Amino acid sequence: xxxxxxxxxxxxxxxxxxxxxxxxxxxxxxxxxxxxxxxxxxxxxxxxxxxxxxxxxxxxxxxxxxxxxxxxxxxxxxxxxxxxxxxxxxxxxxxxxxxxxxxxxxxxxxxxxxxxxxxxxxxxxxxxxxxxxxxxxxxxxxxxxxxxxxxxxxxxxxxxxxxxxxxxxxxxxxxxxxxxxxxxxxxxxxxxxxxxxxxxxxxxxxxxxxxxxxxxxxxxxxxxxxxxxxxxxxxxxxxxxxxxxxxxxxxxxxxxxxxxxxxxxxxxxxxxxxxxxxxxxxxxxxxxxxxxxxxxxxxxxxxxxxxxxxxxxxxxxxxxxxxxxxxxxxxxxxxxxxxxxxxxxxxxxxxxxxxxxxxxxxxxxxxxxxxxxxxxxxxxxxxxxxxxxxxxxxxxxxxxxxxxxxxxxxxxxxxxxxxxxxxxxxxxxxxxxxxxxxxxxxxxxxxxxxxxxxxxxxxxxxxxx
Numbered sequence: 001x002x003x004x005x006x007x008x009x010x011x012x013x014x015x016x017x018x019x020x021x022x023x024x025x026x027x028x029x030x031x032x033x034x035x036x037x038x039x040x041x042x043x044x045x046x047x048x049x050x051x052x053x054x055x056x057x058x059x060x061x062x063x064x065x066x067x068x069x070x071x072x073x074x075x076x077x078x079x080x081x082x083x084x085x086x087x088x089x090x091x092x093x094x095x096x097x098x099x100x101x102x103x104x105x106x107x108x109x110x111x112x113x114x115x116x117x118x119x120x121x122x123x124x125x126x127x128x129x130x131x132x133x134x135x136x137x138x139x140x141x142x143x144x145x146x147x148x149x150x151x152x153x154x155x156x157x158x159x160x161x162x163x164x165x166x167x168x169x170x171x172x173x174x175x176x177x178x179x180x181x182x183x184x185x186x187x188x189x190x191x192x193x194x195x196x197x198x199x200x201x202x203x204x205x206x207x208x209x210x211x212x213x214x215x216x217x218x219x220x221x222x223x224x225x226x227x228x229x230x231x232x233x234x235x236x237x238x239x240x241x242x243x244x245x246x247x248x249x250x251x252x253x254x255x256x257x258x259x260x261x262x263x264x265x266x267x268x269x270x271x272x273x274x275x276x277x278x279x280x281x282x283x284x285x286x287x288x289x290x291x292x293x294x295x296x297x298x299x300x301x302x303x304x305x306x307x308x309x310x311x312x313x314x315x316x317x318x319x320x321x322x323x324x325x326x327x328x329x330x331x332x333x334x335x336x337x338x339x340x341x342x343x344x345x346x347x348x349x350x351x352x353x354x355x356x357x358x359x360x361x362x363x364x365x366x367x368x369x370x371x372x373x374x375x376x377x378x379x380x381x382x383x384x385x386x387x388x389x390x391x392x393x394x395x396x397x398x399x400x401x402x403x404x405x406x407x408x409x410x411x412x413x414x415x416x417x418x419x420x421x422x423x424x425x426x427x428x429x430x431x432x433x434x435x436x437x438x439x440x441x442x443x444x445x446x447x448x449x450x451x452x453x454x455x456x457x458x459x460x461x462x463x464x465x
Contacts, residue, residue, distance in 0.1 A: 009104070010054070012038070012107075014055050014057055015059060016028075018059075026060040027108075029064060032237060033241060037240075038108050040111035045115070046072075048118045051074075053075045054075065054078050055075060055076070056080050058083050078092065084201055085198070085202055087205060094189060101182060103182050103185065104178070105178045105180070107230065110175075110229065121135055125218075130218050132210045132211075132215060135175040135220055136148045138221070138225065139173055146159045147159075147173060155211075161197075178207075184213070188206050257273045260278070260280055265282070266283070266286075271290075272291065273291050276294045278297070280298050281299050283303075284303070285302075289303050289304060291303075292311070292327065293310050295311065301332070309345075310327045320336075323341040325347070329349075333351060336353075338356050339357045341357060343359075347365070350367040353370050364382070366383040375416075382406070387414075403421045403422035412427075412432060415433045418434065424440055
């Protein structure tokens with residue numbers, strides 16, 4: 001559902017310190033599945049069709065603002081320099097939300113809320129012409145939560161510490177997610193007070209004031225309480241990660257991805273997977289990673305911000321970061337590919353190989369025990385074991401270009417910058433410091449010299465018989 005541009009805006013409350021996290025990192029930037037908590041409600045809101053969104057920052061606000069502007073540059077940032085409660089935050093944002101018909105207010109530390117829940121919430125608010133709506137849910141143990149007390153058409157929120165014994169038996173609780181008609185909220189926002197133990201201004205008080213003014217308020221009950229799991233300490237952070245992990249895996253397995261041991265597999269929320277792909281146990285896939293169809297990802301592999309085209313086999317124990325692997329390639333085991341490396345179709349990269357910021361073209365092979373950095377390896381070229389592109393001269397990185405159909409002998413060192421033509425062969429153990437023309441044999445090593453009788457003379461020198 002797409003909402004009218006000026007009808008709804010959303011305010012995300014992300015100013016809190018999160019004392020119980022015991023961390024210098026602001027709470028909303030703590031991560032689950034390698035993404036900050038704040039990423040999740042913002043992504044769901046965008047998916048639900050909301051365009052006008054502000055994030056209210058406070059503690060370590062510069063850090064939160066920087067992340068927000070980098071990841072969601074279209075989102076507005078507001079400041080709560082002094083954290084005096086949710087009602088205080090709403091009042092500080094009044095100059096922004098007053099130009100809209102309705103304002104949705106959400107906490108920034110509830111990563112499990114779904115777009116479909118928010119859409120139904122807004123639809124109910126519109127259909128019932130409410131002045132204020134808030135999401136509620138049932139808990140088996142509601143201790144500590146504000147209770148939702150229904151009395152005919154009237155609905156009110158009673159904080160746990162203020163509830164009577166009968167009210168505490170109520171299992172329906174407040175989620176802390178609201179939508180207000182801005183006219184109704186403006187009429188009561190200045191009447192909020194901080195006459196409480198925390199000396200803070202509470203947004204739930206606005207609900208009671210709106211109802212007192214004759215406005216219609218309503219609690220919209222959601223069926224899944226896990227969507228409202230808040231994050232206050234590392235244990236709750238881990239609990240939320242477990243829920244998100246299963247949610248993501250269930251989605252992809254429902255689309256034809258095979259996960260042989262889902263408990264040990266971690267897939268981030270921005271990852272894209274093709275059907276008929278198989279993921280072996282103990283695999284991590286993070287960031288903007290895209291994996292094509294019919295791929296096989298071997299155990300103990302970590303992929304981050306990378307692209308694997310169709311029918312790629314990762315043998316196992318591979319690290320690929322910010323790089324691309326072409327279709328029908330075989331990678332691993334014990335391979336590290338990083339920093340913008342591009343591997344084209346039908347490439348083979350084998351045991352104990354590192355490839356950094358290089359192009360490996362169609363059909364080329366780097367089978368084992370090599371370092372390829374700042375290089376361009378031509379089509380169908382074979383790189384022998386122990387080959388190194390010596391790219392760093394102590395001041396800058398230099399480039400090595402190796403042509404098509406070359407055979408690089410084992411233990412060849414290319415001292416960059418150097419260019420190797422097509423159909424070149426290098427002798428094993430060579431240190432190549434000059435260009436090699438097309439079709440030539442490059443040899444750069446000392447002539448072998450055999451010294452007869454060396455072993456027996458060595459024993460005599462040591463005093464042996």
